[in-house]
Amino acid sequence: MRLAEVEHGLKELFPLHLAESWDPVGRQLGRDDQPIRRMMLTIDATEAVVEEAIAGQVDLLLAYHPVLFHPPKRWNGDDPDVRPLTRAAAHDLAIWSPHTAFDAIQGGVTDWLVEPFGCGQPLRSANTPGANRKITVFVPQKDLEQVRNAMAATGAGSIGAYRECSFSVLGTGTFRGLPGTSPAIGVPEQLESVEEQRLEMVCPDSQVPLIVAALREAHPYEEPAIDITTLLPQPQPNTGAGRMVRLEKAKSLNQLAEMARIHLNVDGVEVADGAGAPSKHKVLAACPGSGADLIPEAAAAGATIFLTGEMKHHEQLQALRHGMSLILAGHTNTERGVFKPWTKVLQKAFPTINIKRSRRDRHPLRRV
Numbered sequence: 001m002r003l004a005e006v007e008h009g010l011k012e013l014f015p016l017h018l019a020e021s022w023d024p025v026g027r028q029l030g031r032d033d034q035p036i037r038r039m040m041l042t043i044d045a046t047e048a049v050v051e052e053a054i055a056g057q058v059d060l061l062l063a064y065h066p067v068l069f070h071p072p073k074r075w076n077g078d079d080p081d082v083r084p085l086t087r088a089a090a091h092d093l094a095i096w097s098p099h100t101a102f103d104a105i106q107g108g109v110t111d112w113l114v115e116p117f118g119c120g121q122p123l124r125s126a127n128t129p130g131a132n133r134k135i136t137v138f139v140p141q142k143d144l145e146q147v148r149n150a151m152a153a154t155g156a157g158s159i160g161a162y163r164e165c166s167f168s169v170l171g172t173g174t175f176r177g178l179p180g181t182s183p184a185i186g187v188p189e190q191l192e193s194v195e196e197q198r199l200e201m202v203c204p205d206s207q208v209p210l211i212v213a214a215l216r217e218a219h220p221y222e223e224p225a226i227d228i229t230t231l232l233p234q235p236q237p238n239t240g241a242g243r244m245v246r247l248e249k250a251k252s253l254n255q256l257a258e259m260a261r262i263h264l265n266v267d268g269v270e271v272a273d274g275a276g277a278p279s280k281h282k283v284l285a286a287c288p289g290s291g292a293d294l295i296p297e298a299a300a301a302g303a304t305i306f307l308t309g310e311m312k313h314h315e316q317l318q319a320l321r322h323g324m325s326l327i328l329a330g331h332t333n334t335e336r337g338v339f340k341p342w343t344k345v346l347q348k349a350f351p352t353i354n355i356k357r358s359r360r361d362r363h364p365l366r367r368v
Contacts, residue, residue, distance in 0.1 A: 001352060003094050004032035006039075006060060009349055014098035014105060017129045018239060023100045028067045029085060030094025036060045039350065041339045042358040043332050045095055050084045052360045054091045060353075061088070062346070064109075064335060066097040102338075106238040109288045112338045113243070113307070116263045117256070117284055120243030123297040127233030131159065131202035135211060136227040138173050138196045140185070143220050148199060150218035155207035168197045173225070184220040202231065242287040242294040244301040250280035253305065253325050260307055260327050264337060267367060270328040272316065274304065277325045281305040285324070288334040295319050309334040332363055 007027060019025040028045075036059045042049045045063035053061050067085055077086040088095055103109045104126055114120045135156060139147045148166055151157065157165045173196040177188040186192035203211055208228060216224060251259075257271050284305050285291075285298035291308030292315035298306050299322040306324045309331035319326055339357050347355045 001036050001350070002032065003027075003030050003034040003036055003060065006036045006350065006353070007096065010062075010096060010098070013345075013349060014101040014108075015129075016101050018104040018126045018236075019099060019101040020241070024066045024069060025097050025099050025101050028063070028095040028097055029088055030060070030096070034059065034092060034094055036094070036353055039346070039353050039355045040358050041343060041346070041355065042361040043336055043339075044361060044364075045084055045088075046361070047080075047084045047087070048360045049358050050088050050093065052358055053093055054087065056356075058093060060094045060096060063095055063097050064099060064102060064339075066099055067095055100241070103288055104240050109335055109338045110241075110243050110286065112341065113263075113288050113334055114245050114284070114286045116259045117245045117247060117286075120245040120286065122238065122240030123242030123244050123285060123287070123294050123301060124240050125235040125237075126240040128236045131204055132231050132233065133205050133208055134200055134202050134229040134231055135208070135215070136198060136200045136229065137215055137219070138171075138225045139199055140220060141170070141195055141197055143218070144168060144197045144199060147215060147218045148201070150214040151199075151201050151203075151211050154210045154214040156201035156203040156211045159202060165201070167200045171196060171198055177222075182222055184222065242285060242291060242297065244298070244303060245284045245286065247282055247284060250278075250282045252280050253277075253327070256281060256284065256305060256307070257327050260329055264329050264333045266329060266333050269330075270326070272320060272326040272328075274320045274323045274325040276323050277304050281325065289331050292318070295322060295324070298322075298324060307334075330363065330365070336363070 016026050038058045039060045039062055040053050040058040041062050043064045045061055045067050072082055075082055137147065152164045157163060159165045172193060174191060174193050176191045177183040179188055181188045185194055212226065253271055253273065257269050261269050281304045283303045284307060285301060285303035286307040287294050289309045290311065291306065292311045295318055303324055306319055307327045310328055316326060343355060343357060
């Protein structure tokens with residue numbers, strides 16, 4: 001397979017529109033025509049992992065975290081921040097990152113994180129991509145198909161896997177042309193009444209100018225009546241940032257912390273009691289990595305305990321003020337184990353590619 005084909009499959013597994021707006025997900029390095037025979041999975045594309053991939057003749061490094069959140073202003077191959085990319089580029093090693101898109105999907109990192117506690121619902125639901133405008137135009141019956149086809153040909157009427165979607169209903173339109181006009185029906189300065197179809201089609205915002213231009217070209221009227229409506233995004237079920245889990249049985253902070261520790265296979269976790277938090281918890285919020293951005297949503301969902309990797313000092317205090325106890329397990333500890341089940345998922349998705357996990361990818365810190 002070529003990288004472009006593999007990337008298409010990766011985008012189906014990890015739709016990039018689900019990623020946070022600040023997150024530079026997707027292709028970090030590589031060319032469309034690169035052959036991909038071997039893929040390695042890693043949380044971080046560190047220099048050690050890149051050298052491991054080069055030695056193993058890996059063609060694609062699927063790195064959970066993007067390589068560069070803040071691209072450098074100049075490229076010095078000896079700079080430690082860019083050296084992994086420099087080495088990867090020199091050996092034709094492509095790099096691709098799913099990060100927060102992987103967090104958001106159903107069955108992804110966040111769902112893996114809450115497995116011991118039950119099934120969760122997103123704290124912040126993702127929205128379905130696609131149409132965000134609706135164009136409505138009023139057309140004489142005999143010209144309906146001509147106008148509909150012109151709009152569809154320029155991008156209107158796509159809903160999911162369906163094309164040329166529209167709605168029309170018969171009504172009566174009236175108009176009076178001022179002196180100097182050239183109405184397609186009737187004469188100027190006389191009130192006209194015409195049977196018309198109200199035609200509605202959805203489209204993305206970027207296509208509106210093209211569609212309106214095509215509509216005007218196909219429409220018989222000198223001044224067609226056109227409405228453009230903004231559509232609210234539709235929430236995507238079971239997909240989005242964070243999770244809220246209603247526990248089958250209320251448990252204490254220590255019990256939940258021990259469940260998290262065992263699931264994440266770590267020596268210990270940090271905990272804190274929220275202001276006025278109950279002794280036993282029924283609603284748990286969770287977010288892999290750093291979950292402070294979801295504190296308001298977690299509090300609004302009624303969570304009394306929040307499981308995440310890390311929070312800054314003042315973010316911890318904010319959560320505690322909101323009455324939520326904390327379990328902090330370490331940033332990558334809340335992400336690291338997901339590649340064990342996902343190796344099989346990826347191998348099934350790409351049966352012709354040899355897929356393995358990195359042996360040199362590890363938590364950057366150790367306890368003493």
